[in-house]
Amino acid sequence: MSVDENEIERLRKARERWEKDYGSAPKREADFTTISGMEVPPLSTPLDLNGFDYESRLGFPGSYPYTRGIHNSMYRGRLWTMRQFAGFGTPEDTNRRFKYLMEHGQTGLSTAFDMPTLMGYDCDHERSRGEVGKEGVSVSSLADMEVLFDGIDLEKVTTSMTINCSASIIFAMYLVMAEKKGVSWRKLRGTLQNDMLKEFIAQREWISPPEPSVKITVDIIEFCAKEVPQWHPVSVSGYHIREAGSTAVQELAFTLADGIAYVEEGVKRGLDVDDFAPRLSFFFNVHNDFLEEIAKYRAARRMWAKIMRERFGARSPKSLMLKTHAQTAGASLTAQQPINNVARVTIQALAAVLGGTQSLHTNSMDETLALPTEESVTVALRTQQIIAEESGVVNTIDPFGGSYVMELLTDRIENEAFAYINKIDEMGGIFRAIETGYPQKEIADAAYKYQRELDTGLKTIVGVNKYNTEGEVTIPTLKIEERVETGQIEKLRELKRKRNNKVVRAKLSDIVTAARNGDNLMPSIVDAVREYATLGEICDIFREVYGVYRDPGYF
Amino acid sequence: MGQGSRARILIGKAGLDGHDRGVKIVARALRDAGFEVIYTGLHNTPEAIVETALQEDVDAVGLSILSGAHNYIFPEVVRLLEEKGIGGVTVFGGGIIPKEDVDYLKTKGVKALFEPGVSTDEIINWVKENVTPKAL
Numbered sequence: 001m002s003v004d005e006n007e008i009e010r011l012r013k014a015r016e017r018w019e020k021d022y023g024s025a026p027k028r029e030a031d032f033t034t035i036s037g038m039e040v041p042p043l044s045t046p047l048d049l050n051g052f053d054y055e056s057r058l059g060f061p062g063s064y065p066y067t068r069g070i071h072n073s074m075y076r077g078r079l080w081t082m083r084q085f086a087g088f089g090t091p092e093d094t095n096r097r098f099k100y101l102m103e104h105g106q107t108g109l110s111t112a113f114d115m116p117t118l119m120g121y122d123c124d125h126e127r128s129r130g131e132v133g134k135e136g137v138s139v140s141s142l143a144d145m146e147v148l149f150d151g152i153d154l155e156k157v158t159t160s161m162t163i164n165c166s167a168s169i170i171f172a173m174y175l176v177m178a179e180k181k182g183v184s185w186r187k188l189r190g191t192l193q194n195d196m197l198k199e200f201i202a203q204r205e206w207i208s209p210p211e212p213s214v215k216i217t218v219d220i221i222e223f224c225a226k227e228v229p230q231w232h233p234v235s236v237s238g239y240h241i242r243e244a245g246s247t248a249v250q251e252l253a254f255t256l257a258d259g260i261a262y263v264e265e266g267v268k269r270g271l272d273v274d275d276f277a278p279r280l281s282f283f284f285n286v287h288n289d290f291l292e293e294i295a296k297y298r299a300a301r302r303m304w305a306k307i308m309r310e311r312f313g314a315r316s317p318k319s320l321m322l323k324t325h326a327q328t329a330g331a332s333l334t335a336q337q338p339i340n341n342v343a344r345v346t347i348q349a350l351a352a353v354l355g356g357t358q359s360l361h362t363n364s365m366d367e368t369l370a371l372p373t374e375e376s377v378t379v380a381l382r383t384q385q386i387i388a389e390e391s392g393v394v395n396t397i398d399p400f401g402g403s404y405v406m407e408l409l410t411d412r413i414e415n416e417a418f419a420y421i422n423k424i425d426e427m428g429g430i431f432r433a434i435e436t437g438y439p440q441k442e443i444a445d446a447a448y449k450y451q452r453e454l455d456t457g458l459k460t461i462v463g464v465n466k467y468n469t470e471g472e473v474t475i476p477t478l479k480i481e482e483r484v485e486t487g488q489i490e491k492l493r494e495l496k497r498k499r500n501n502k503v504v505r506a507k508l509s510d511i512v513t514a515a516r517n518g519d520n521l522m523p524s525i526v527d528a529v530r531e532y533a534t535l536g537e538i539c540d541i542f543r544e545v546y547g548v549y550r551d552p553g554y555f
Numbered sequence: 556m557g558q559g560s561r562a563r564i565l566i567g568k569a570g571l572d573g574h575d576r577g578v579k580i581v582a583r584a585l586r587d588a589g590f591e592v593i594y595t596g597l598h599n600t601p602e603a604i605v606e607t608a609l610q611e612d613v614d615a616v617g618l619s620i621l622s623g624a625h626n627y628i629f630p631e632v633v634r635l636l637e638e639k640g641i642g643g644v645t646v647f648g649g650g651i652i653p654k655e656d657v658d659y660l661k662t663k664g665v666k667a668l669f670e671p672g673v674s675t676d677e678i679i680n681w682v683k684e685n686v687t688p689k690a691l
Contacts, residue, residue: 115571115622119598127600130627131571204573204597245576331576335671368671370623370653444579451580455674464672477653480623553596555579 011047018043031458035289036247037449038412044404052407057302061397063317064309066301067410068398069356070321075394079107081359082384083160083325087112087137088371089484091147094137098152100374106381108359109152109190110160112136112371113170118205120166120539123488133484135371136162140492141534145173146180154183159190160235160325160359165207165542167194168216169535172526175228191232191281191325194220197258197430200549201439203240207539208546210431216521216542218265223522225276232281234262235325241439242285243331245447248296249413251285253420254439256303257430260421263312264429277308278318286352287329288344294400295409297355300324303414326352327361333368337463338475341365346383353387354400360384370477437554444555492534499532507531511538515545562688565613567595567604569632572622577649577671581617584675585682601628605635608644615645615686625652625660633664645686649673 022042033039041048059065062072071077084101086109087094098109114136116128122140123132132138139145149159163170171192178188196213199206206213217234224233238255246254259280266276284300286293304322308314328348333341342365349362362380364372372380388394400406427433434440453459460466507528514524525538566582568575575597586592593611595604608616616636620628629648636644649669652660657668667681 115624119571121571127571130624131622134623135572204575205571243576245580369651444583447576448580448583451584451675455676461672465674472654474654551596551598553594555582555594 008047008050011045015045015047031453034248034292035287035450035459036249036292036446038247038249038292038409040291041405041408044408046404048404048408057407057411058401064320065305066321067298068401070301070323070358074356074397075353075388076397079388079394080353080357081108081158082106082381082388083108083110083359083361084377084381085110085112085160085162085327085361086377087114088478089133089137089480090488091137091139091144093133093484095148095150095152097374097377098148101377101381102152102157104378104381105385108158108160110361111148111162113161113163114138115205116140117166117170117535118163120207120535120542122492122534122536123485124492125536128485130485132488134480138484138488139170139173140488140536141495141532142173142176142529143491143495143532144488145170145177149174149177154178154181155187160193161190162193164193164196164199164203164205165213166535166539167192168220168521168525169529169538171220172522172529175526176530185228186230188228189230191235192220193235193237193283195234195237195258197261197434198237198240198255200434201241201254201258202244202246202443203237204551206549207542209549210434212542212546213549214261214265214431217262218269219520219522221262221266221276221279222269222271222520224279225271229279232279232323233276235281235283236262237283239283239285239327241443242287242329244443245331245450246443247446248287248289248292249416250420250439250442250446252296252300252303252413253417253424254430254443255282255284256300256307256417257421257424257433259304260307260311261430263308267312273308273312273314274316274319277312277314278316278321281358282322282324284324284326284357285329286326286348286355286357288332288347290347290351291406291409292413293348293351294355295406295413297324297326297352297357298398298400298406298410299414299417301356302410303417323358325359325361326355326357328352328363330363330367333363333365334461334464335368336468337473338365338369339473340463341368342379342383345380346387349383350387350391350393353393354398356398366475366477369475371480373476373478376475437552440552440554495532496534503531504528504533504537508533508537508541511541512545515541560688561589561591562615562682562686563591563593563611563613564682564686565593565595565604565608565611565616567599567607567616567618568597568620569599569601569604569618569628570620570622570624571598572620572624573597574621574650575619577621578619580675581619581649581678584679588679588683590682601631601635604632605639608636609639609641612689613644614688615647615682618646618648620648620650620652623651625650626656629660629665630663647681647685649678
């Protein structure tokens with residue numbers, strides 16, 4: 001992309017001529033910014049990339065700075081993992097859905113837990129009323145975990161679990177469940193979300209304040225580095241930040257700022273950065289704005305590689321590589337004319353693939369109405385298969401690399417995201433920023449601004465604020481019956497009668513001791529869940545020892 | 556709105572649901588439209604919502620529920636408001652609520668339920684027309 005002086009002059013003149021005509025040409029009354037409000041030029045040319053150094057800005061796939069992808073052969077070597085997030089009702093219900101998805105060509109599992117499980121309450125707790133099995137699968141004890149993965153070969157499948165403040169317990173249950181099936185922890189592969197910082201910023205499922213919450217996150221990182229070496233102990237997540245209404249740049253910046261904090265905490269714990277950084281993974285949203293999203297994924301890889309090398313002195317190439325999962329944007333789906341959502345998901349999924357993701361969840365068309373039906377989740381999975389096996393985009397690596405506008409957007413997103421990271425550094429880091437409500441307020445402002453743009457018609461959502469039609473299109477939706485809650489409660493009461501409660505009490509008290517001493521909690525949690533101590537019982541210890549976090553309620 | 560008095564609206568999240576993008580937008584839009592808005596923050600029990608409604612002497616309670624727990628939480632809030640002697644408070648809400656549940660909740664005393672995609676202007680207009688501030 002280096003161009004000689006004469007050629008530059010010639011191009012500049014030609015561009016001036018074009019600009020003159022463009023200036024006087026009639027234009028549509030439309031907003032030409034990205035969905036995040038970023039200006040996009042009407043045309044990009046080699047002049048925009050004057051001085052652009054291919055090797056340092058892009059390089060080759062599988063090498064620093066990984067802009068073009070983290071693997072040498074990308075999708076020619078291996079397609080992304082098709083991983084549909086699934087969970088509802090009882091563990092039996094979700095086990096059936098897992099098997100259905102695997103039979104239809106899904107290549108990895110991803111578990112959605114219900115709100116009580118996510119917030120650290122057993123199904124029989126008063127606060128769980130009306131919520132059991134509704135937004136995911138209900139898991140209160142090892143017995144539920146055993147049913148959830150019944151008949152699934154843990155050595156063959158990679159399992160992702162979206163769980164955060166209660167991640168240590170769910171992970172312990174997964175480990176003991178594997179152990180009872182005779183599968184060595186060293187062979188287990190999968191991902192825990194376990195990203196507490198973004199909970200305070202955006203996703204908002206928590207038990208205790210940020211410091212002890214992140215302490216447990218780092219316990220899991222440390223435990224995995226020693227005992228479960230193929231596991232990804234944290235998936236640093238921008239998904240929820242974006243869903244909460246952030247811009248693409250904010251999503252990227254706050255996510256990488258969280259990643260920086262986890263690496264700092266791991267190093268403080270005395271771990272060598274190259275011993276745990278290779279197992280960190282990421283999770284980004286993929287929204288409607290096609291070019292902006294592709295640029296975001298490319299910028300993310302380049303930024304993380306720089307951060308790890310320059311800020312943390314990482315040496316292992318695997319520490320520098322930003323591995324990521326992508327999920328299409330739930331918040332972009334519409335309840336109105338829901339079948340249109342298939343088109344949105346296709347555009348988003350294509351952007352994730354062109355952005356070089358390692359795994360992908362495609363939302364189902366009905367997810368703005370309820371959890372997906374089997375039919376709608378099949379269409380979502382087929383969308384990925386069509387991209388992979390019909391569209392041809394997998395044939396060449398980073399097809400947008402070198403596009404003038406794509407490189408321009410990639411650079412701009414990187415610069416703006418680094419500006420946010422610098423600001424957070426100046427504030428004293430992400431913990432301090434969260435305490436002052438900075439990222440929370442930035443996101444709320446962006447969400448409000450976008451909503452006003454929709455209300456005034458500056459931005460369009462087809463079928464919602466434009467092209468609306470009279471008469472609703474209805475599609476079938478999944479219903480979770482009340483019997484799920486009553487059935488789960490009965491099972492849990494039975495379990496509590498049958499287990500050895502004396503041993504359970506002793507194991508719980510070991511966790512209390514570990515927590516008070518500041519020890520790594522994982523070994524004692526594993527021992528407790530093995531005796532069928534419940535998720536709620538262990539989270540009660542967190543509430544007791546670390547205290548309870550209250551929403552400051554910024555709006 | 557009544558002459559010179561502003562309706563007081565409690566905007567709340569009940570249950571374990573953490574989805575608060577929509578609720579915060581609605582809270583801000585109502586405030587910008589001139590209402591007095593009290594936002595509860597997340598993770599309140601129906602009891603806590605009603606207690607706040609009582610203490611803050613509100614004219615309406617708007618709840619956002621995206622976790623599927625609406626059929627339990629809305630009727631419980633309506634019941635508790637009546638139990639506390641403030642059954643006259645207007646209850647409305649929004650979230651991921653299937654059509655048949657909307658119909659059911661309306662029979663349980665919920666005055667309006669806004670679906671995803673609704674404009675903030677529509678919510679503001681509805682509140683202006685349906686919530687009357689108490690006489691001073």
